[in-house]
Amino acid sequence: MSYDNHNSYIIFSLSGHEFAVKLTESKQVVPFTNITPVPFTDKFVAGIYNFHNQLIAVFRLDVILALNNLDSPKTKILLLKNENELFGVMIDRVEAISSILEEEITHLDGNYGLEKTDFMRGVYRRKNDSKPVIVISVSSLIQSDIFNRYSLK
């Protein structure tokens, strides 16, 4: 089965919630090691990670979205890409890679226990599973104010 079509999504869990990003907008999942914390930044900046000698900023979505869950190991980094930019977010684990059709993504209406932000495109419900998956747009995420707080752009 090939995943390279644009309907494929990576579904990952973080602090008891599930999120999905387009497979075409993600690069790789790497173990959380050797991250260098960066002083003078807010908590949502996890640090700098060395990905094949390319330095990458890693962010904490759980802080950005104010998720509070005690049991969140955050043992992996999901590398996301947008055009030439590469950055990482910390996740608990990858749950699945699924094909999600555009019409299966519905408006984010109800309260899912997290704040609604610009980069959430909508919500998708897996069959036979009540847990909603929040679909995130990487290109909107990278343009959001919080991501550019320490950027010269």
Add this chain to the structure above:
Amino acid sequence: MNGNSFSDSLHKSVDGILPEIARLKSETDTAIYDSIVKEFTGLKDVFKAVKWFKFFDVSAALMKYFAKLYELKIEPNRIQDDIEEILLFLNELKQIREENSEAGVYNHNKLRLKYQLYDFSKIPSPADIKKEEKPKQKIMDDPAVVKMVKTELSELVDSLENHYNELARNPGNEEKIRTIFRVIHTIKGNSATIGFTALNKIAHEFEFMLGRIRDKHLNVSDAVLSLCYSSMDFFKALLNAPEINDSAFMKSYDSILHSIQDIVSGKSINSSVETVSIQSVNAVSSAQSESILRVPMHRIDSVINWSGELHLALLQTREDIKKLEALNKELKKLKESYSSFDENYIRLDSVADKYNEITSSIEKRYNLTTQIGYEIRTRLMDVRMVTLKGLFDRFPRIVRDTAKSLNKEVDLEISGSEMNVDKKILEELSDPMMHIIRNAVDHGIDLPEERKKKNKSSKGHLSVKAERHGSEIIITVSDDGEGFNIEKIKAKAVEKKLAAEDDVKLMNPDEVVQLIFLPGFSTKDTVTDISGRGVGLDVVMQNVQKLKGTVRAYANKAGGSSFEIKVPLSLATEQVLYIESSGQKYAVPMNQIRKMDKISGDLLEKIGSNISYFTEGSYFSVKFLNTMLDSSSVITDSSEDRIISVLVMKYYPVAFIVDKILKKEEIVVKSLPENLDSLDYFSGVTIDMNGKPVLILNIPRLVKL
């Protein structure tokens, strides 16, 4: 005569004169004036037919002027300034649609008066010309300068494509408009410095149009976008052939200028702009190839990057060698546990011997490879180093031209241009320096009359000085002009809502001066061609910060104002000291460190809440690095009976207390990731031998905390 046929015959007539006048730039024979007189007679009649008497008068004055030149046999090289002026005037003539048009930089009345009442006795004698010509040629015709500016211009023009693409995707993007505005502004300025007048003129008009869009008088319509692209193509063509000398070029030039004017005046355009075929032009430019190989920067950079990787790989090898040595010791111990007659002893002994041999051979090779790697790296860095001359040599012309257009007189003094800096730094410095120099002549130096009133020599003095300061280069531009008008800056900042009135009241003069670097700040009420429009110093600030440098302005004690730019000499490898603070490793550039000490805590002196350290005859203010870098860490107590590690800084009266001093290392400097690049507390990142990123502390920034 209807409008169209008038414009046709005007163009025809001007096209007839232009090449003749252009020939005067190199011609020595005065016979050429005769045909020019005839051409102007024709032009005069064109205006007579439509009863545009102002232009009729100018043409008649020019006709008489050339007739007189012919009569007096005045060589063309003695009237070069006039020729430039007349060329510009003729080029502008083609844009004019009505007699009282305000378009163009030349006041036609002034021009008419000048040539009607021309004082031929003031034309310099051939002897004077020879003396004067030299500096002019040096600036205009210095191929190195022209080449450098041209390269920069092409990069700027190339960058437009991306900006236009993004603008096309989102026409409401105001930030993009401002960016494009700045690029065009720089193109305008740079093209003027090397005498690309056609490019300068179009950029000028284009900038005006963008200004209207920025100020929301115009929308980014399809017409605007297609004009953006077609003008960009034309910019490229112009860069290869800066002089408009054939009719196809002229047509594109006119067509673009008209389109801009149509858009600005609200007329919609539906015809697409004709552009020149660039092919023939490219053929000309590739003809010049000498024994010098021009290599794109990115190719050199990729080699430098690889040499950096080699360096990292070698550091890891060194760690491996250490492990081998440790194993060797264990082997020895193992051997000693047997009696010397034991068979195992003999076997282990021979293994240990071979082992030792291999280890020392690897070590030798490691040392050699390290040496080679170092040589390659330094030589590669040398390839990137260029003198400041290529940039500084452009200043005399800018100063002269700017001063002339403002009726000011300026003496320029340049020093330090022989200094070497990284090419990338030189390139990035170019725009900010140009802005500052123009700014100094425009806003800094006062008019001759005013200077006389203040008992100063009527000639202003401007100095550009480069000095090396450790691993940094400091460029200072000082003028002896009016200096900063603190009250005016305050008022302007408040008026433009760049600062709150209450805040401004509390600022000291030095803080007030720095307000001029805010985006949109401009104290001149009128927009000038030189440095107006509120673009400039904020761009300077941005560009310098990109280089991890700083820029500040201050009032000179003796009057006048100064701008000081501080940038690193090189961007690549650096000697650092690894230290530890709050459990994290950091790198401190060695050139910032005066010395490192391990001292007993009681040597620190407490004066009030300040702690200082006395060494080498001076006091250093003590800062605890772990509380600076990690707000959660507990302040290290007075630590009187503990041995503490102190880093005494070289350029600042500051000493940092660190948890541990690790070791010196030659490192490869990498930039912070894009999402974190505004954090000026760090000058970069390096990767240690475990592959972990280590932040490099930016000492000049941290000492301010």
